[in-house]
Amino acid sequence: MLQQLQNMPYPIGQVTPSILLYEPNFEGWLSAVFYVYANKLQHNTALQLTAHDCYVLSLIDHAISVVTEQNKAQRVLVKINSLIGRSGMRQILWGFLSEKANIGTTLFHVVKYAIDYPDRLVMKDLGHLDVLELAQTVKSVGREKHRMEAFVRFEHTTDDIYFARVEPDFNVLPLIGEHFRQRYQDQHWAIYDLTRGYGIYYDKSQSTPSRPAALQTITDLDDTVLRNPASIHSxxxxxxxxxxxxxxxxxxxxxxxxxxxxxxxxxxxxxxxxxxxxxxxxxxxxxxxx
Structure with missing residues (x-):
């Protein structure tokens, strides 16, 4: 009994956290997964991993914030990739970009399943409820990605930039950027997500004959432009x-x-x-x- 108490991650009298809050980015979630295993919390079936911006303050649950640490996030990323491969990592990332309120916990359960059973094809086991939920979420994100690629409408501005506004259900800008980068290498263009307050920008002057320019992230655009883009139409x-x-x-x-x-x-x-x-x-x- 004494040995069990010594191995406990939290001293007697200290409340074990029921919610881990992570910064709302992929590295933040990976850091939270590292924290779970570093503090031996993986067997707590009630544990939830929740993004800061999705958390509703509660007087009952004990929540703690996890600091994002790149080196720890990288270690978790390498481990997950070794277990489920590139295709599985794609599903994890697409699921994360859905921004569903419970997605951090769902993804953790899938990762824990892969760690507990490294010899199984866990991403194909749709009998596991969390794997099934992730598969359905990824399908929805993929559908939204396809629609964004089809329905984005660029408007030519007086600055010779083709500008488009979008309000996707999911955070699909990271997924559609390459589609437009490959197709519009001879133009300056930008796509701005009004819901999430950021966009991607392609500067053709930074490209070379053999390589298109890298995409840049843009934020804090003029509200007048966002509300009334016709004011800058060429x-x-x-x-x-x-x-x-x-x-x-x-x-x-x-x-x-x-x-x-x-x-x-x-x-x-x-x-x-x-x-x-x-x-x-x-x-x-x-x-x-x-």
Whole structure:
């Protein structure tokens, strides 16, 4: 009994934490996982790993904050990669980017399962509830990533930058950046996530013939630009939007309109950033002319 007490990570009388709070980034979560094993908390079935910005203060739960430490996060990353491989790490990262309230705990349970059973293909064991939840979350994130790549609309500004605003359900900017970097290497462009308050920027002047430029993170853009991007539209952009809206109006066949199917393939939450969905002042005139 005495030996068991000596091996306890917390002295007698000190409350064992039930919630570990980590900085809302991937390294923060990895540091929290390291803390769990360093303090022998992995067998506490009630333990939760929660991001600081998702935590609701409670008088019952005992929560402590975990400091992000890059070297410890790296050690955990290497360990997880050795257990579940590159494909598994992709699922862990995509799951983390979902920003679901309980995702830190779900990911920890999956990692613990992989550590406890290193010879199993844990990422394919959908009979495990946490693995199943992660798989479903990754599927949702992948769907949002695909839609962002399809529905992002760039608007040419007076600074010769193609600018797009988005409000994705999940934090998919880190996942879609490479898609646009490979396709628009000859342009300056930026995509800004209004929900999360940051964006990615591609500066073509930093690229070389053999290598596209690295993406840069941007924050704290002018609120006027974010609320009213039309204020910085170039003349070409204004003309283009008029032409595109006119084309969209004229090719529409009212008799074949299927609003339900249309919303299924193009969810309505994306419409406010699509130029073809904006009100065209002379739409009725164009329709009559047709």
């Amino acid at each position: 003349v070409d952009e204004q003309r283009y939007q008029q032409f595109w809206q006119g084309y969209f109006t004229n090719v529409n066949i009212k008799e074949r309109k299927n609003s339900r199917l249309h919303r299924q393939y193009l969810p309505q939450r994306y419409w406010k950033y699509l130029s073809e969905k904006q009100v065209l002042p002379n739409a009725e005139h164009l329709q009559k002319k047709r």
